[in-house]
Amino acid sequence: MNSIHDMGGMEGFGPINPEENEAVFHYEWEKPIFGFFFCLFAGGQINVDVFRHAIERLGNLHYLEGSYYEHWLGAFQTLLVEGGTVTIEEIDAKMTELKGDAN
């Protein structure tokens, strides 16, 4: 599909700004996201191509706003909901519950 991910030759994204000696994971929440890829692949909930396509379907604004592992998060949520494994309501409810626990 002709969405924003297909960006070879596009201009306007600014400087590359490589970070020296960067950590493999920049935030703790990136770690489980990384792990989910293997878990859900082994469990048959996703394959690599379905996963990539789900990232391409995030919506161009969300794609540009979100960081790399946020793309993965969006894709997992899309695929797990489309696959009937999880519902949006379950996710929302759990987020509310966890937020409540923190207060």
Add this chain to the structure above:
Amino acid sequence: MAVLTPEIVPGLVAGGASARVVDADLPAKFNVGDTVQMKNTNPSTHTRLARYVRGKTGVVNMHHGVFHFNDVIAHHGQGHQNCYSVKFTMLELWGEGYSATDYVYIDMFDDYMDKVS
């Protein structure tokens, strides 16, 4: 119990999941050295035919073999095709003022290309 337990992790990591189809009886449509033009195809479904090479003409540089075809696997289908490295000059891709001796290589499947010569 989840499918992926710690005991299985090392084997999965070291073994991976190659997309290559070994012993596929699928003759190559193109030969190394062929001049090929990428199709101008714009599916709304998943494709690995990047927009910047569509309609452009290059040369088959390598034949990688037969691989599962990403475009259909992404839609829960099955299929495999020959995959080739295709070489383009910057001049061909981007036009006047670009180099004829700097190159881009990209991996293209049988269905992505037409033979020119």
Add this chain to the structure above:
Amino acid sequence: MPHDHHYDPLPDTELRVRALESILVEKDLVDPAAIDLLVDTYETKIGPRNGAKVIAKAWTDPDYKTRLFENASAAIAELGFSGVQGEDMVVVENTDTKHNVVVCTLCSCYPWPTLGLPPVWYKAAPYRSRVVKDPRGVLAEFGTTLPDSTEIHVWDSNAELRYLVLPQRPAGTDGMSAEELEELVTRDSMIGVKVIAAPA
């Protein structure tokens, strides 16, 4: 916690990840111990030191170099490096007249068994969009300047082949052992955005 000002998470990301993990664990789709092992593996065991061993061996063992170009996956596996996102490898060699650089314009494909997980810049829009159109400008951002007479060859890893650059062995390294040479090989030289400087 490391913080990069142009890489702040969206407001509900952390909470959403925790929620998803909690649900997936409850449903027996995720084993947290497996996640811990995967994270540890890619933080500490799999990284560019693996690729450096491949490069140093190719520089010092001509028969190995031949095997590397006949079947890169098999030759790399001889050193114990194989698997996820490196199942089908191609090695591309830098010479005096030809310089290679690797990208994935469509996403972030990268040879994990030899280089580990890709850096943020490799996966981000500026690099992915620009290197296939202005490779010399991109290399300049990394402090790399090549003569006009050197051809630049950019490899877009859009299918399942994964590309590794064999950098040129720098001058002034005659007589160095493979172990000593390994120390000189950088991740960025195996992606192709840098060359390896002669040792001081």
